[in-house]
Amino acid sequence: MTQLPLSRRHPAEPAPDSPSPRPGGIAARALAGAAPAAPETPYLSGLNPEQRAAVETLEGPLLVLAGAGTGKTRVLTTRIAHILATGRAYPSQILAVTFTNKAAREMKDRIGTMVGDLVEGMPWLGTFHAIGVRILRRHHELVGLKSGFTILDTDDQIRLLKQLLTAENIDDKRWPARLLAATIDGWKNRGLSPKDVPAGEGAVFANGKGGTLYAAYQARLKALNAVDFGDLLLEGIRLFRENPDVLAEYHRKFKYLLVDEYQDTNVAQYLWLRLLAQGSKNVCCVGDDDQSIYGWRGAEVDNILRFESDFPGAAVIRLERNYRSTGHILAAASHLIAHNEGRLGKTLFSEGDDGERVTVTGAWDSGEEARAIGDEIEALQRAGHPLSQIAILVRASFQMREFEDRFVTLGLPYRVIGGPRFYERAEIRDALAYLRCVNSGSDDLAFERIVNVPKRGIGDATLKQIHDVARAARVPLQDAVRVLTESEELKPKVRSTLRGLLDMFARWREQSRVLSHTELAEIVLDESGYTEMWQKDRSAEAAGRLENLKELVRSMEPFENLGGFLEHISLVMDVDNGAGEDAVQVMTLHSAKGLEFDTVFLPGWEEGLFPHQRALDDQGKAGLEEERRLAYVGITRARASARIYFASNRRIHGLWNSTLPSRFLDELPDSHVKVEESRGGMGWGGSGYGGSSYGESRFDRAGGSFGSSSYSTPGWQRAQSQREGGFNAGAGNVGAGRGGARGAHGSTHGSTHGSPPLIEGTLVASSTGAPSTFSRGERVFHVKFGYGEITGIDGNKLTVQFDKAGEKRVLETFIEKA
DNA sequence: TAGATTAACATTTTT
DNA sequence: TGTTAATCTA
Numbered sequence: 001m002t003q004l005p006l007s008r009r010h011p012a013e014p015a016p017d018s019p020s021p022r023p024g025g026i027a028a029r030a031l032a033g034a035a036p037a038a039p040e041t042p043y044l045s046g047l048n049p050e051q052r053a054a055v056e057t058l059e060g061p062l063l064v065l066a067g068a069g070t071g072k073t074r075v076l077t078t079r080i081a082h083i084l085a086t087g088r089a090y091p092s093q094i095l096a097v098t099f100t101n102k103a104a105r106e107m108k109d110r111i112g113t114m115v116g117d118l119v120e121g122m123p124w125l126g127t128f129h130a131i132g133v134r135i136l137r138r139h140h141e142l143v144g145l146k147s148g149f150t151i152l153d154t155d156d157q158i159r160l161l162k163q164l165l166t167a168e169n170i171d172d173k174r175w176p177a178r179l180l181a182a183t184i185d186g187w188k189n190r191g192l193s194p195k196d197v198p199a200g201e202g203a204v205f206a207n208g209k210g211g212t213l214y215a216a217y218q219a220r221l222k223a224l225n226a227v228d229f230g231d232l233l234l235e236g237i238r239l240f241r242e243n244p245d246v247l248a249e250y251h252r253k254f255k256y257l258l259v260d261e262y263q264d265t266n267v268a269q270y271l272w273l274r275l276l277a278q279g280s281k282n283v284c285c286v287g288d289d290d291q292s293i294y295g296w297r298g299a300e301v302d303n304i305l306r307f308e309s310d311f312p313g314a315a316v317i318r319l320e321r322n323y324r325s326t327g328h329i330l331a332a333a334s335h336l337i338a339h340n341e342g343r344l345g346k347t348l349f350s351e352g353d354d355g356e357r358v359t360v361t362g363a364w365d366s367g368e369e370a371r372a373i374g375d376e377i378e379a380l381q382r383a384g385h386p387l388s389q390i391a392i393l394v395r396a397s398f399q400m401r402e403f404e405d406r407f408v409t410l411g412l413p414y415r416v417i418g419g420p421r422f423y424e425r426a427e428i429r430d431a432l433a434y435l436r437c438v439n440s441g442s443d444d445l446a447f448e449r450i451v452n453v454p455k456r457g458i459g460d461a462t463l464k465q466i467h468d469v470a471r472a473a474r475v476p477l478q479d480a481v482r483v484l485t486e487s488e489e490l491k492p493k494v495r496s497t498l499r500g501l502l503d504m505f506a507r508w509r510e511q512s513r514v515l516s517h518t519e520l521a522e523i524v525l526d527e528s529g530y531t532e533m534w535q536k537d538r539s540a541e542a543a544g545r546l547e548n549l550k551e552l553v554r555s556m557e558p559f560e561n562l563g564g565f566l567e568h569i570s571l572v573m574d575v576d577n578g579a580g581e582d583a584v585q586v587m588t589l590h591s592a593k594g595l596e597f598d599t600v601f602l603p604g605w606e607e608g609l610f611p612h613q614r615a616l617d618d619q620g621k622a623g624l625e626e627e628r629r630l631a632y633v634g635i636t637r638a639r640a641s642a643r644i645y646f647a648s649n650r651r652i653h654g655l656w657n658s659t660l661p662s663r664f665l666d667e668l669p670d671s672h673v674k675v676e677e678s679r680g681g682m683g684w685g686g687s688g689y690g691g692s693s694y695g696e697s698r699f700d701r702a703g704g705s706f707g708s709s710s711y712s713t714p715g716w717q718r719a720q721s722q723r724e725g726g727f728n729a730g731a732g733n734v735g736a737g738r739g740g741a742r743g744a745h746g747s748t749h750g751s752t753h754g755s756p757p758l759i760e761g762t763l764v765a766s767s768t769g770a771p772s773t774f775s776r777g778e779r780v781f782h783v784k785f786g787y788g789e790i791t792g793i794d795g796n797k798l799t800v801q802f803d804k805a806g807e808k809r810v811l812e813t814f815i816e817k818a
Numbered sequence: 819t820a821g822a823t824t825a826a827c828a829t830t831t832t833t
Numbered sequence: 834t835g836t837t838a839a840t841c842t843a
Contacts, residue, residue: 100832100833101832128833129832129833130833132833153833154833264832294830294831296830395829396829397829397830398829421831455819457820459819459820461819570833571833572833573833588831589830590830590831591830612829614830615829626830652828653828
């Protein structure tokens with residue numbers, strides 16, 4: 001990346017509210033330095049025309065529709081560099097929001113390489129939430145908060161709600177706190193404060209108490225001088241609405257606004273942004289409606305679809321030139337996503353080679369799938385491919401285990417991305433709770449968490465006593481404890497433990513004046529007995545937990561003081577763990593967004609798993625489209641090779657289920673896809689794709705409403721041809737590969753039913769053709785489920801009550817007469 | 819109060 | 834099947 005000439009020196013910063021520099025004025029010259037911002041500035045020359053337009057269209061609202069791999073981040077960072085280089089604004093006058101801390105860091109780094117130290121003067125580059133807190137901290141008194149308010153995490157939130165439910169005498173079995181938390185989050189995502197919640201909606205939870213609970217929760221937060229994540233935006237919106245002068249101040253401040261991943265914004269974020277954008281109107285949103293995969297947590301694709309009407313006079317620029325993937329991969333992904341209806345529409349193209357086709361491989365079960373992928377990776381490794389450029393992207397995290405097991409056996413280095421986050425681990429949260437207690441004597445939730453960790457003999461009964469006193473006197477729990485220990489109400493033993501605990505806190509607070517916060521943390525963990533608790537623990541993970549605690553202390557080092565550290569981690573829940581080692585990357589499709597790899601394995605493309613049944617059940621067509629976008633994201637992560645897998649049998653919750661290939665396979669264009677045999681020769685034919693794929697699926701019956709592909713789609717026909725050729729070939733392998741049971745299955749198939757009728761490559765489901773040879777009440781046998789009795793027949797699908805496995809719907813072809 | 823047993827449940831995840 | 838949280842019992 002070319003360095004801008006302006007990186008050498010910071011210009012004098014304006015006072016917060018001083019007028020902005022005039023374009024081309026003194027500041028511009030100062031910024032541009034010796035090299036004036038001529039039309040052909042080096043940082044612009046590497047851009048294609050659309051990218052360049054997106055960088056140079058600075059005035060007024062702009063939506064940049066950036067398809068996968070079209071240089072979105074580059075546009076965003078270059079745009080900021082351009083604004084700075086042309087002197088249109090000071091670094092402190094640019095608001096740049098991202099969703100994740102990682103994205104914010106990345107953006108900052110990349111701007112830094114172009115602009116140098118100037119990026120350090122951008123306090124308003126960060127996540128929605130980080131910027132939200134920054135604003136709230138400045139004006140806390142206007143939203144009824146005291147300075148130093150705390151930010152609750154999900155855990156605290158749920159514990160608080162649990163208390164509320166108990167107080168309201170609501171059965172928290174029937175109405176779990178988790179559900180209430182999700183409901184309230186949902187409201188907050190939509191920008192609704194308690195009074196705005198539609199009465200009907202508020203009534204849904206706990207027989208009409210939903211709205212009341214929400215209000216009570218907000219009141220409790222205020223009492224605790226705390227906010228949750230949703231409030232960081234919601235209170236910001238309220239602040240701006242109720243205080244036009246404050247809003248005006250920010251209008252004057254922010255000359256340019258930029259938003260990354262706009263398709264992921266929720267309503268609250270949109271409202272917040274729109275308020276701020278009313279000032280300069282120079283708001284640039286970058287996103288891709290086809291990569292909106294967070295609808296389930298409040299993201300509104302509508303925000304991006306409606307941009308032009310939301311921001312009148314908006315320009316729209318499409319980035320469609322893909323620099324990442326080869327032609328086949330791009331074509332396959334484009335055809336797939338074209339099945340979605342609600343989209344703005346982009347046509348990605350690349351100028352590179354077609355490359356290799358996307359492969360689709362069937363496996364008998366998830367074990368074979370893992371083996372086949374493991375083998376392929378070993379082959380790639382032998383051929384010299386770096387493992388770090390290979391990724392396995394799964395729909396659901398339970399799929400990861402099988403791969404991990406396999407890689408451990410093979411001795412293949414791998415790294416699981418995502419999963420339980422560092423700061424969410426119990427030991428870390430406990431340690432943090434101790435530090436929070438030292439930092440603030442009024443952090444009730446933290447106190448509650450550690451009052452009996454390690455075990456001190458403070459049980460529910462004692463805790464209730466403390467609560468009662470605290471509520472009566474309207475004081476924090478720690479103060480209540482002090483009162484109690486001075487009274488005679490407690491048993492002597494409990495009294496002295498609590499006394500001791502308070503003394504410890506007092507001592508630590510005293511020491512915090514003279515010690516560094518890392519030293520303090522070590523002392524706290526040591527003297528509280530927390531470290532000792534894990535040292536005594538004999539369980540397997542104890543050593544790891546102790547290691548994590550050390551890591552926690554290490555991670556505190558860069559911060560100035562305890563308060564600074566605590567503020568940071570309340571917003572940044574991830575930790576930069578060392579990338580760079582050569583290992584296969586295993587992660588969910590969701591966490592793969594924004595990443596790219598040479599080779600991408602996409603296992604588990606089966607109906608029910610991908611698209612996930614739950615998405616279909618809960619969200620219907622919208623859910624299906626989001627799943628399809630997820631599939632699109634998956635394929636477009638690949639630079640050179642995308643390899644899709646599906647298994648015919650998968651164990652879900654410990655029970656084996658036979659599965660049907662994903663409809664998304666049918667939606668891939670034949671000319672860009674290559675069907676491969678699973679290694680071992682029993683994948684595609686003998687192992688069930690043929691068997692499991694013919695006949696109607698429930699989606700074919702639902703066909704019209706789902707807009708599902710017909711039997712004439714390439715994918716379907718491909719399946720047919722595979723089935724025909726593959727089945728016989730596979731039958732030979734059956735006995736050898738799977739043992740006796742399977743052999744019996746194979747022969748039954750051949751002799752009893754034969755293949756269903758095929759007409760011109762199109763399969764006619766047996767519901768329209770030959771009647772089933774089975775009848776209700778008949779005893780049957782299934783390879784995985786064992787013996788059972790037929791309780792229902794639907795086309796070529798049988799409902800069988802298995803003796804051991806319970807009732808299941810299975811394809812007739814997997815069943816034989818007992 | 820603490821350990822032990824058992825029942826329920828089981829996408830996706832950031833802040 | 835494997836985990837987690839709630840409930841039971843010593």
